[in-house]
Amino acid sequence: MPAGRSSRQTRRRPVRRPRGDRFRPVKLLLVLVLLAGAAALGLYAVYLSDIITVKFEGKRWAVPARVYGRPLELYAGAPIRSEQLVGELEQLGYRRQEKAGEPATWSSSGSRYQLSTRPFQFWDAAEPSRLIEVTVGKGGIEQLRDPRTGAEVALFRLEAPIIGSIYPSHNEDRVLLQRQEIPKVLIDALLAVEDRHYLSHWGLDPLALARAALANLQAGRVVQGGSTLTQQLVKNFFLTEERTVTRKVNEALMAMVLEARYSKDEILEAYANEIYLGQDGERAIHGFGLASLFYFNRPLREVDLPQAALLAGMIRGPSLYDPRRHPERAKNRRDLVLDMMQEEGFITAEEATRAKAASLGVAPRGTGTAASYPAFLDLVRRQLRRDYREEDLTSVGLRIYTTLDPRIQRTAQRTLAARLERIEKERKLPPETLEGAVVVASPQGGEVLAVVGGREPRYQGFNRALDAVRPIGSLVKPAVYLTALAMPQRYSLVTPVEDAPISLKVPGGRWSPENYDKQSHGTVTLQTALAESYNLATVRVGLDVGVDRVAATLRALGVERAIDVVPSLLLGSVSLSPLEVAQVYQPLAASGFRTPLRAIREVLDDDARPLQRYPLTVQRAADAGPVYLLDTAMQAVVQSGTARGLNASVPASVGVAGKTGTTDGLRDSWFAGFTGDMVAVAWVGRDDNKPTGLSGASGALRVWGDLMKDLAPGPLRLVAPDTVQVEWVGCDTPTKVPFIAGHAPSPGQGCQAGGASTEGWPQVQRQSPASGPASTQDDPISRFFKNLLR
Amino acid sequence: MTTQTRILMISGLLLAVTGCSPAVRQGPPAPIIGPGGAGTGMSGGAAPAPSGNVTVTPLKAPEITTVEQTPVKTYQRSDTPPPAQEPVPAARPAASSGASAPPASDRETVALATPSPPMSKAVKTLLQQAELQRTSGDLTGAAATLERALRIEPENGYVWNRLAHIRAEQGNAGLAGELAAKSDSFAGGDQNLKRDNAKLIAQSRK
Numbered sequence: 001m002p003a004g005r006s007s008r009q010t011r012r013r014p015v016r017r018p019r020g021d022r023f024r025p026v027k028l029l030l031v032l033v034l035l036a037g038a039a040a041l042g043l044y045a046v047y048l049s050d051i052i053t054v055k056f057e058g059k060r061w062a063v064p065a066r067v068y069g070r071p072l073e074l075y076a077g078a079p080i081r082s083e084q085l086v087g088e089l090e091q092l093g094y095r096r097q098e099k100a101g102e103p104a105t106w107s108s109s110g111s112r113y114q115l116s117t118r119p120f121q122f123w124d125a126a127e128p129s130r131l132i133e134v135t136v137g138k139g140g141i142e143q144l145r146d147p148r149t150g151a152e153v154a155l156f157r158l159e160a161p162i163i164g165s166i167y168p169s170h171n172e173d174r175v176l177l178q179r180q181e182i183p184k185v186l187i188d189a190l191l192a193v194e195d196r197h198y199l200s201h202w203g204l205d206p207l208a209l210a211r212a213a214l215a216n217l218q219a220g221r222v223v224q225g226g227s228t229l230t231q232q233l234v235k236n237f238f239l240t241e242e243r244t245v246t247r248k249v250n251e252a253l254m255a256m257v258l259e260a261r262y263s264k265d266e267i268l269e270a271y272a273n274e275i276y277l278g279q280d281g282e283r284a285i286h287g288f289g290l291a292s293l294f295y296f297n298r299p300l301r302e303v304d305l306p307q308a309a310l311l312a313g314m315i316r317g318p319s320l321y322d323p324r325r326h327p328e329r330a331k332n333r334r335d336l337v338l339d340m341m342q343e344e345g346f347i348t349a350e351e352a353t354r355a356k357a358a359s360l361g362v363a364p365r366g367t368g369t370a371a372s373y374p375a376f377l378d379l380v381r382r383q384l385r386r387d388y389r390e391e392d393l394t395s396v397g398l399r400i401y402t403t404l405d406p407r408i409q410r411t412a413q414r415t416l417a418a419r420l421e422r423i424e425k426e427r428k429l430p431p432e433t434l435e436g437a438v439v440v441a442s443p444q445g446g447e448v449l450a451v452v453g454g455r456e457p458r459y460q461g462f463n464r465a466l467d468a469v470r471p472i473g474s475l476v477k478p479a480v481y482l483t484a485l486a487m488p489q490r491y492s493l494v495t496p497v498e499d500a501p502i503s504l505k506v507p508g509g510r511w512s513p514e515n516y517d518k519q520s521h522g523t524v525t526l527q528t529a530l531a532e533s534y535n536l537a538t539v540r541v542g543l544d545v546g547v548d549r550v551a552a553t554l555r556a557l558g559v560e561r562a563i564d565v566v567p568s569l570l571l572g573s574v575s576l577s578p579l580e581v582a583q584v585y586q587p588l589a590a591s592g593f594r595t596p597l598r599a600i601r602e603v604l605d606d607d608a609r610p611l612q613r614y615p616l617t618v619q620r621a622a623d624a625g626p627v628y629l630l631d632t633a634m635q636a637v638v639q640s641g642t643a644r645g646l647n648a649s650v651p652a653s654v655g656v657a658g659k660t661g662t663t664d665g666l667r668d669s670w671f672a673g674f675t676g677d678m679v680a681v682a683w684v685g686r687d688d689n690k691p692t693g694l695s696g697a698s699g700a701l702r703v704w705g706d707l708m709k710d711l712a713p714g715p716l717r718l719v720a721p722d723t724v725q726v727e728w729v730g731c732d733t734p735t736k737v738p739f740i741a742g743h744a745p746s747p748g749q750g751c752q753a754g755g756a757s758t759e760g761w762p763q764v765q766r767q768s769p770a771s772g773p774a775s776t777q778d779d780p781i782s783r784f785f786k787n788l789l790r
Numbered sequence: 791m792t793t794q795t796r797i798l799m800i801s802g803l804l805l806a807v808t809g810c811s812p813a814v815r816q817g818p819p820a821p822i823i824g825p826g827g828a829g830t831g832m833s834g835g836a837a838p839a840p841s842g843n844v845t846v847t848p849l850k851a852p853e854i855t856t857v858e859q860t861p862v863k864t865y866q867r868s869d870t871p872p873p874a875q876e877p878v879p880a881a882r883p884a885a886s887s888g889a890s891a892p893p894a895s896d897r898e899t900v901a902l903a904t905p906s907p908p909m910s911k912a913v914k915t916l917l918q919q920a921e922l923q924r925t926s927g928d929l930t931g932a933a934a935t936l937e938r939a940l941r942i943e944p945e946n947g948y949v950w951n952r953l954a955h956i957r958a959e960q961g962n963a964g965l966a967g968e969l970a971a972k973s974d975s976f977a978g979g980d981q982n983l984k985r986d987n988a989k990l991i992a993q994s995r996k
Contacts, residue, residue, distance in 0.1 A: 073912070073938075073941065073942060075910060075911070075912030075942065076910065076911060076912070077910045077912070078912075078942075123934060124931055124934050124935065152911075154911045154912050154914070154915035155911075155912035155915060155916070155942075442941075442944065443944070444940065444944035444945065445937075445940060445941060445944055447941075591972075591975045593968070593971075593972050593975070602934075613930065613933075613934065615933060615937070616937050616940065616953070617965055617968070618965075618968045618969055618971075618972045619968050620968060620971055624975055677944075719975075719976075719978075721975060
C-alpha cells in the first residue's frame with residue numbers, strides 16, 4: 001500500500017510543480033519513513049510469529065500429576081451399606097435419576113440400586129461404562145448383576161475418585177482438554193458472552209472494541225471489554241499485565257499473527273485450557289476441564305446448559321462471580337449469559353427459561369476435587385520424589401493411583417476436629433490450642449488409608465502426621481513385652497513381675513521413674529502390667545530382657561530412626577511421628593509380618609500407560625506366637641486396662657487391641673491400636689510442646705474412639721498359631737491364657753496354698769480342663785508360683 | 791514464504807486498525823486475570839515445559855524404594871505386551887477353576903483339587919484372572935490382580951500363596967518365602983497349602 005500512495009503522488013507532480021519542489025525532500029523522507037516503518041513492523045511481526053510458534057507448538061502447559069484415591073470395589077459380601085454406596089456416588093458426582101441412563105447416573109428402588117458408571121482407565125485395564133444393579137442389605141452388598149442380561153457379576157470397581165493433583169510451584173492446576181472434548185453448549189455460551197464474532201474475525205473485532213469504548217465512555221468506567229478471545233489468550237500467553245500502549249499494540253499484532261497461523265479450533269482449545277477460573281487456597285484453577293470438576297464435581301463433558309453458562313460467565317471475574325461465595329451474583333451473571341445465548345440464537349427462549357430455573361448445581365466444598373487432603377498428598381509427594389523428578393511430577397500429566405480411602409479420610413478429619421474442640425470446651429482450655437494427627441492403614445496390606453495432619457485439614461502447613469516427631473511414651477511398651485514374650489522360658493502373660501520403685505545410675509545422675517499414679521502396685525502379672533501401663537514393672541522387665549534387645553525389636557517392627565539405647569527407652573523416650581508409630585504397630589496387627597506402609601499403588605503416564613507399581617511386600621518382623629500373646633494382652637488394655645474408656649464408643653465384639661501413651665508433663669497424648677481391618681494411630685498435643693493436661697486415655701483415645709465409632713470397623717479375630725497352646729489359669733475364676741507351646745506352667749499348681757487371690761495378682765493356675773494331670777511337682781515354674789503365694 | 795507475506799499484509803492492515811482503535815483500556819484488565827497476586831495468571835505462559843515428547847522414567851531405574859526403604863521391583867513392561875486374551879489351550883479348563891498345572895515343574899501349584907477354603911465369588915474370579923495372566927506370561931499383571939484379591943480378603947492364605955508363586959517365578963525367592971510364610975499364618979488346617987508353603991520357604995533359603 002505505501003507503494004501505491006507514492007505513485008499517486010508522482011502523478012500529481014506536474015500539476016503542483018512550482019510549490020511541490022520545495023516539499024519534495026520532505027515528502028521523500030516521509031515515504032521512506034513509512035516504508036521503513038512498514039518493513040520494521042513486518043520484521044517485528046515475523047519476530048512475534050517466532051515467539052508464538054515456539055510457545056504455541058511446544059508443550060504449552062505444565063500438566064500437574066493427577067492423584068486418585070482407591071476405587072471402591074463392589075462384590076457380593078462387601079461390607080458396604082446403602083449410605084456408604086450413595087456417599088461414594090455423590091463424591092463421584094453421579095446424579096440420581098428416575099432411571100439410570102447415561103454414564104454417571106444412578107437410581108434406586110428400595111434396597112436395589114442401578115448405576116450407570118463412567119468409563120475409567122485402571123492400571124491393568126480400561127473399565128468401560130456399564131449398567132450394574134447392586135442389592136444392598138443390612139450387612140452389606142448382597143448381589144451384583146447386569147440388569148440387562150440378569151447375569152450375576154462377581155465384582156466391579158467404581159472409578160477411582162480424584163483426590164488432588166501435584167502442581168508446580170506457581171500453583172497452577174489444570175486438567176488438559178482437547179478441542180473435541182469441549183461441549184458445544186460451552187462454546188456457545190463462551191462466544192455469546194465473550195466474543196460474538198469469533199468465528200469470523202481475524203483476531204481483532206473493531207466493532208466490539210468501538211462498542212465497548214462507547215459504553216465505557218458513557219458509563220465513565222470500564223463496563224465492557226472489547227477484546228476477542230484471541231486477544232485474551234495472547235495477553236495471558238505471551239504478555240505481562242502492564243497496561244501500556246505498546247502492550248496493547250503487541251497484543252493486537254500477536255492476535256492477528258496467531259489467527260493467521262492457527263485454526264479457530266486450535267486457538268479455542270488453547271483458550272479453554274489457559275483461562276483462569278478461580279482460586280482454591282493457593283491453588284489456581286485454570287481451564288474449563290478443572291473448573292468443571294472444581295465447581296460441579298463432574299467432568300466437563302457432563303455439564304449442562306446452566307452450568308456451561310455459569311462457567312462462561314465467570315471468566316469476567318472468577319472471584320466476583322464465585323458461585324460458592326456469591327451465589328446470588330453468580331446466578332444473575334449466569335442468567336445474563338443465558339439471555340445472550342438466546343439473543344445469539346444458540347438456545348430457544350424456552351430453553352433459557354428452563355435453565356434459569358435450575359439451581360447453580362455447585363458441588364459443596366469437600367467433594368471431588370474441591371476436597372483436599374493435603375496431609376495425604378504430602379505423603380504421596382514425598383514418596384514420589386524419591387522416584388521421580390519434581391518437574392515430571394508437576395508437568396507431564398502423570399496419573400497417580402493411591403491407597404486413600406476418602407470415606408475414612410473424611411471421617412478422620414471430622415472426628416479429630418470435633419473432638420479437639422470438645423475437649424477444649426470441657427476442660428476450659430484456650431480454644432484452638434490443641435492439635436492432633438491421625439494415621440489409618442490396612443493391617444495386612446500396609447496401605448495408608450487416611451492421613452490427617454492437623455485439626456484444620458485443608459491447611460497445607462505443618463503436617464503433624466509426618467513431621468510431629470514426639471516421644472511415644474507408653475506406646476513403646478508392646479515392644480518391651482514382645483521382647484519378653486519372645487523368651488517363653490522366662491516370660492508368659494501370667495509371669496509375675498514386680499511393680500516396685502527402682503532407681504538407676506545413668507550418665508549424669510540417677511534415673512528414678514515413677515508410675516502415672518505415683519503408686520507402686522506390688523506383684524502383678526505381665527499382662528496386668530501392660531494393661532495398666534505400669535512403668536516400674538515395665539522398666540524391670542525391660543532391664544531384665546535388655547534394653548538393646550528392646551531396641552532391636554523396635555527396629556524389626558519398623559523404626560528407622562536412630563534409637564538411643566538408654567533405660568528411658570523402656571518408657572518411650574524415643575521420638576516418632578504418628579506415621580512411624582503406625583508402621584511399628586502394623587506388624588503387631590499382622591501376626592508379626594511387617595509390610596512397609598505404602599500410599600501409592602501405581603503410576604501411569606499421561607497416555608495411561610503403566611509406568612510403575614509399588615508392590616505389596618512382607619517381611620517377618622516377629623514370631624507369630626509372641627505376637628499373638630501380646631495381642632491378647634493389648635486386647636486386655638481395652639477390655640479392662642487404661643483404654644477401657646474405648647468401650648463407650650466401640651462395641652466389645654470388635655475386640656480392639658491397643659495401647660495408650662502419655663509423655664512427661666502430659667505433653668503428648670497417644671493411642672495406637674487395631675481392629676480386623678484397620679491399624680490406626682492418634683496423637684494429641686500442642687505445637688509449642690507445652691503440657692495439655694491430657695493423658696493418652698483422655699485425649700487421643702477419645703479421638704480414636706470417635707473415629708472407629710463412625711467407621712464401624714471389622715472385628716479383630718486373633719487366630720492362635722500352632723506354636724501357641726491355651727490353658728486354663730486361675731483359682732477362683734479360671735481364665736484361658738495362651739502360652740507358647742511347651743512353656744505353659746503345669747496345671748494344678750499354685751492353688752494348693754488355699755486358692756486365695758492376692759491383690760493385683762489373682763491369676764494362679766489350677767487344674768486345666770484342657771490338659772492332662774500334673775506331671776511333676778518340681779518344675780521351676782510351679783516352684784516359682786508356690787513361692788509367690790507364700 | 792507465504793506466511794511472511796501474510797504477516798506483511800496483516801501488519802499493513804494493522805496500521806489502519808491501530809489508527810482507529812480506541813486508546814488503551816483503563817481500569818480492570820481484560821477478563822483473563824490471574825488470582826490475587828499480579829501476574830500469577832500469566833505464569834502458565836511464563837513457565838513452559840520443554841517442548842517435544844517428554845518421557846518420564848522413574849529415577850532409580852532397576853529398583854525403587856517404598857516409603858520404608860524396602861527394595862521393591864520396578865514395574866517393567868515386557869517388550870511384547872502379553873496378549874491378555876491369548877487363547878488358552880482347550881485342554882486346560884483348570885484355568886477357569888482357579889489354578890492350572892503348567893508343565894514346568896517349578897510352576898507346580900497347590901492343586902485346587904484339594905478343597906480350598908471358602909472364598910467369595912469375587913476372589914475366585916480374581917484368582918482365575920490372575921492365573922490367566924500368569925499362564926500368558928504377564929506376571930506383573932497377575933501380581934496386581936492377586937493384590938486386588940488380597941484387598942478384598944486379606945486373610946485368605948490361598949491368595950497369599952498364589953502371590954508367593956508369582957514372585958518365585960519372577961526369581962524373587964526371598965520375597966516368595968516371606969509371602970509363603972504369611973500364607974501359612976492363614977492356612978489353618980489346610981495341610982496341602984502348608985506343604986506347598988513349606989516348599990517355597992525351603993526354596994527361598996537355598
